[in-house]
Amino acid sequence: MAVEDHSAPTSFVKKYIFSQDHKVIGLQYILTALFMAIVGGWLAVMIRTQITWPEKAMVTPENYLSLVTMHGTIMVFFVVSLALVSGLGNFLVPLMLGARDMAYPFLNMLSYWTVVPACFLVLVSFVVEGGAAAAGWTAYPPLSALPEAVPGSGLGQTLWLLAMALFIASFTMGGLNYIATVLNCRAKGMSLMRMPLTVWTYFMSAVLGVLSFPPLTAAAIMLLLDRHGGTSFFLPSGLVFNNEVLAHEGGTPLLFQHLFWFLGHPEVYVLVLPGIGITFDLIASFARRPVFGYKTSVYALWVVGFLSMIVWGHHMYVTGMNPYVGEYFSIATVLITAPFAVLGMNLVASVWRSRIRMEVPMYWALGTVAVIGLGGFGGLFLATSISDIYFHDSFFVVGHFHLMIGVVTVLSTFGALYHWFPKMFGRVMNAGLGKLHFWLTYVPMVALFFLMHLQGMSGLLRRYYDHSIYEFQAPGRELALVITILTYAAFAAQAIFFWNFFYSMFKGVKVGANPWNATTLEWTAPSPAPHGNWPGALPVVDRHPYDYDPAAEEDSDYKPQGVVA
Amino acid sequence: MSTSAIGLQPQAGDLRPRAGDVMCITFLGVVAMLFAGFTAAYFIRRPSPDWVPITIPAWGWIGTGALVVSSTLLERSRRRQDRGLLWASILLGVLFLGTQLLSWRELSAAGVYLPSTPHGSFYFMLSAVHGVHLFGGLLALIYTATRRSEIRWVAGYWHFMGLTWLYTLLLLAN
Numbered sequence: 001m002a003v004e005d006h007s008a009p010t011s012f013v014k015k016y017i018f019s020q021d022h023k024v025i026g027l028q029y030i031l032t033a034l035f036m037a038i039v040g041g042w043l044a045v046m047i048r049t050q051i052t053w054p055e056k057a058m059v060t061p062e063n064y065l066s067l068v069t070m071h072g073t074i075m076v077f078f079v080v081s082l083a084l085v086s087g088l089g090n091f092l093v094p095l096m097l098g099a100r101d102m103a104y105p106f107l108n109m110l111s112y113w114t115v116v117p118a119c120f121l122v123l124v125s126f127v128v129e130g131g132a133a134a135a136g137w138t139a140y141p142p143l144s145a146l147p148e149a150v151p152g153s154g155l156g157q158t159l160w161l162l163a164m165a166l167f168i169a170s171f172t173m174g175g176l177n178y179i180a181t182v183l184n185c186r187a188k189g190m191s192l193m194r195m196p197l198t199v200w201t202y203f204m205s206a207v208l209g210v211l212s213f214p215p216l217t218a219a220a221i222m223l224l225l226d227r228h229g230g231t232s233f234f235l236p237s238g239l240v241f242n243n244e245v246l247a248h249e250g251g252t253p254l255l256f257q258h259l260f261w262f263l264g265h266p267e268v269y270v271l272v273l274p275g276i277g278i279t280f281d282l283i284a285s286f287a288r289r290p291v292f293g294y295k296t297s298v299y300a301l302w303v304v305g306f307l308s309m310i311v312w313g314h315h316m317y318v319t320g321m322n323p324y325v326g327e328y329f330s331i332a333t334v335l336i337t338a339p340f341a342v343l344g345m346n347l348v349a350s351v352w353r354s355r356i357r358m359e360v361p362m363y364w365a366l367g368t369v370a371v372i373g374l375g376g377f378g379g380l381f382l383a384t385s386i387s388d389i390y391f392h393d394s395f396f397v398v399g400h401f402h403l404m405i406g407v408v409t410v411l412s413t414f415g416a417l418y419h420w421f422p423k424m425f426g427r428v429m430n431a432g433l434g435k436l437h438f439w440l441t442y443v444p445m446v447a448l449f450f451l452m453h454l455q456g457m458s459g460l461l462r463r464y465y466d467h468s469i470y471e472f473q474a475p476g477r478e479l480a481l482v483i484t485i486l487t488y489a490a491f492a493a494q495a496i497f498f499w500n501f502f503y504s505m506f507k508g509v510k511v512g513a514n515p516w517n518a519t520t521l522e523w524t525a526p527s528p529a530p531h532g533n534w535p536g537a538l539p540v541v542d543r544h545p546y547d548y549d550p551a552a553e554e555d556s557d558y559k560p561q562g563v564v565a
Numbered sequence: 566m567s568t569s570a571i572g573l574q575p576q577a578g579d580l581r582p583r584a585g586d587v588m589c590i591t592f593l594g595v596v597a598m599l600f601a602g603f604t605a606a607y608f609i610r611r612p613s614p615d616w617v618p619i620t621i622p623a624w625g626w627i628g629t630g631a632l633v634v635s636s637t638l639l640e641r642s643r644r645r646q647d648r649g650l651l652w653a654s655i656l657l658g659v660l661f662l663g664t665q666l667l668s669w670r671e672l673s674a675a676g677v678y679l680p681s682t683p684h685g686s687f688y689f690m691l692s693a694v695h696g697v698h699l700f701g702g703l704l705a706l707i708y709t710a711t712r713r714s715e716i717r718w719v720a721g722y723w724h725f726m727g728l729t730w731l732y733t734l735l736l737l738a739n
Contacts, residue, residue: 103587104584176591176592183587184587186581210598213598214598214601214602215605217602218599219602222606222690229679231680231683232680237615247680250614250683251683254609255609258605258609
């Protein structure tokens with residue numbers, strides 16, 4: 001079935017809607033994610049507004065829980081996963097490998113059209129009776145397992161589960177496709193160790209996704225049966241509702257947590273690794289040097305990937321696990337710093353003493369490197385069970401994971417969009433607006449999540465509707481207003497991006513095939529790349545992906561990875 | 566560029582695995598991880614005091630036999646290019662789904678329903694999850710038989726489904 005025939009489509013529907021072209025599908029994902037990002041961002045604005053002025057009671061406590069839940073769900077699964085992993089991955093992987101398309105274009109189309117109804121269900125769940133799901137993006141039972149628990153545990157939670165089922169199906173199809181494409185569709189001469197690091201990270205991310213999502217599917221099936229089939233996989237005995245003891249007995253909510261985090265932790269790396277890979281490629285293009293330590297980076301990726309699958313328990317230190325188990329999870333988690341330090345140092349060393357060209361994508365790439373360092377430090381405190389017991393469920397955690405899977409991924413996504421925009425549309429985005437967008441996004445986002453660490457240290461707890469009624473949380477609240485203003489600023493600044501993106505799509509300055517003088521294979525294809533990516537024969541690869549010569553003259557310091565025969 | 570077909574397969578003489586092989590093996594990995602998740606849940610749930618063991622229905626074992634024979638016939642049909650045997654293998658697959666329904670009836674006749682005991686819940690759930698996956702394999706086999714398309718990967722999946730059921734049954738029976 002693996003694509004013998006792939007003629008260019010002629011009708012509008014086949015070209016732009018039910019397209020099997022990886023570039024169109026990639027853009028469909030990105031546009032869907034941008035739309036969902038507005039929804040998810042607006043939820044963040046509402047959350048901040050509520051906890052800053054709790055006395056105004058802008059939303060009810062039940063709805064507040066829905067806001068928190070849906071913000072997390074939308075941002076993790078329907079923004080970052082879709083834009084960075086499915087969207088940019090679809091666009092970049094075949095182009096960077098010198099392939100005509102993904103290995104299975106029909107499956108690719110199917111995977112996009114499976115996630116569209118999932119987005120629809122997520123949006124619809126806001127207006128059903130009881131409102132959207134309210135058990136947190138982690139959907140812990142019993143809140144998620146008892147339809148009568150809170151209003152959002154009813155139809156909203158059911159729709160949440162259905163949306164997640166569709167998302168998992170879609171993401172698995174995508175992951176299978178990436179793996180098959182990387183292993184099979186590389187151009188002649190493109191050995192695995194000649195692949196750009198971006199492709200390596202997408203490959204790693206696909207492997208992790210494919211291995212870690214199925215146990216969550218198992219958990220979701222059991223949760224569904226607990227909700228609608230009367231079983232007790234996760235529900236303990238003695239739960240009382242409306243003065244009635246429920247019939248459930250013997251189950252354990254901890255089981256769900258284990259299964260959830262077995263996915264949940266690798267999922268972080270599914271999202272972050274492509275961000276790091278993209279950053280490597282951006283840095284090479286604008287530091288005009290081969291990335292430092294290509295091979296060690298590839299090995300480090302594999303170590304990170306392996307370790308990420310055996311450390312999930314660090315999300316559960318306060319659940320009453322055996323201290324020895326906690327000790328194991330602490331050690332394993334802290335071990336990740338070793339390969340991660342390799343990646344971080346390689347990123348920094350790639351820039352060190354280079355002739356940096358400060359084009360717009362480079363701002364985002366350097367910003368990403370800085371945040372990987374800053375966010376990573378917070379991780380040390382949460383990896384160690386002793387300090388995590390204090391920080392657990394505080395804003396320290398919120399600040400930490402937002403820096404890592406919020407800011408790192410968002411910065412690298414923006415960097416990638418500015419960088420590969422010419423390949424998508426044959427035009428560049430406006431540089432002045434791009435830099436403005438960078439500063440107005442970077443400063444408030446990093447500042448606000450950094451300040452959340454401080455709030456958490458002073459004991460401010462997350463997911464609270466109204467902190468003001470607890471005296472011990474008063475010190476943490478002092479920063480709330482500043483953080484909220486920064487949130488508004490970061491949210492508003494995205495208008496610049498949207499304007500720049502859609503305006504440049506039609507009116508941007510036209511550029512040639514390789515506006516950045518970069519070396520990876522996609523730049524040998526015309527901009528915008530036609531159906532089939534290369535009009536004639538496929539390029540043949542004869543060198544490593546980052547052949548820059550720092551000693552050469554400015555415009556002749558690079559040799560593209562492939563020659564179009 | 567002409568709009569005619571563009572070859573997407575790698576060049577000849579290439580040592581890389583076939584896309585279908587990669588796809589098939591990775592997908593088997595996905596299914597294996599799904600059942601690994603259930604296995605973990607099974608072992609964590611079992612020690613609790615409300616665990617009342619059930620007797621594994623006889624129909625479950627009979628169905629296993631049907632799957633073993635089905636896989637054997639499928640391999641023979643592959644070797645001999647015999648489509649009659651392929652259809653026989655498909656028929657046995659349908660028969661297996663029938664025996665699964667009978668095993669559910671057997672359990673409910675004994676008073677074991679989905680929520681009755683966790684052991685029973687696992688039996689119903691795992692046989693249903695497995696059944697859905699097997700049904701997908703059945704559709705793929707029928708597609709292969711009618712379209713005469715390549716059987717290699719479908720056969721791999723079918724054998725794996727047989728093994729998965731044997732594994733599930735042994736897990737539940739021990």
